[in-house]
Amino acid sequence: MGNLTFDFTGRTVVVTGAARGVGLAIGRHFRDAGATVYLVDLEAETVKAAADQIGAVGVAADVADTGQVTDVVQRVVAESGRIDVLVNNAGILRDGVVWKLTDEAYESVMAVHAGGTFRFTRAVVPHLRRQGGGRIINVTSYTGLRGNPGQSNYAMAKAGIIGFTRTTAKELARFGITVNAISPNAQTRMISAIPAAKLAQLTADIPMGRFGDASEMAAAVAFLASDEAAYVTGVVLPVDGGLSL
DSSP: OOSOOOOOTTOEEEEESOSSHHHHHHHHHHHHTTOEEEEEESOHHHHHHHHHHHTOEEEEOOTTOHHHHHHHHHHHHHHHSOOOEEEEOOOOOOOBOGGGOOHHHHHHHHIIIIIHHHHHHHHHHHHHHHHTOEEEEEEOOHHHHHOOTTBHHHHHHHHHHHHHHHHHHHHHGGGTEEEEEEEEOBOOHHHHTSOHHHHHHHHHTSTTSSOBOHHHHHHHHHHHHSGGGTTOOSOEEEESTTTTO
16 A cells, blocks of 8 residues: 555546556556546447446547547547646557568557557647646556567567657656656566466566566556656656666
8 A cells, every 4th residue: 555645636637558457557546546537448348348447438549540549639628628647558569570570560569659659649739738737658668678579569669659758858848748658567468478487587587576566557657747746857767676777
């Protein structure tokens, strides 16, 4: 049980890739802190069920489609009157060694991870500027920093998000908008599917000896979105139990 909480009453938060896992945990954390929360995901029924579970609003949209992203942002502003926090968490995997990756596997991963982060950021910035500030938090990865065999497309996308985070942080600071990222290492469905022997090896590489809980990732995002983090921008925060050391 944490002893530090933030009050997001009266604020509107948009979280992409939020039907399950880390995205849903982030949405729940903000909702528990009083925010109006919009969960965005590709699967309409799944995201609606997730939103109903935590008292949020579920919106089905493809983050790789500019028109759908624009529609989501316009809907949020029309319904809530504002957007205060954007969390770019949407992602997919299409793994394979580089000489076997298809154009589709490369382009789809780039379109969702890097493209989705770009499109949603571009769409919300005019609203954040009019409001006099806001928070954008992007989800990157240890793979984007160190690489991982079989994930050249994913690594490229996540590394791109780091560069995007730092560049937009410089562009938007004068408007009172901070842009940061987290590099998580959480227990997810993907981790649970790893064979036991391989999972034990991966766990042994983590100085803290375990994968993080999704709620621990959400707490880091909440800090970066808080008033207390108003002077923090352009940071890539590892939330990984020391894996990146």
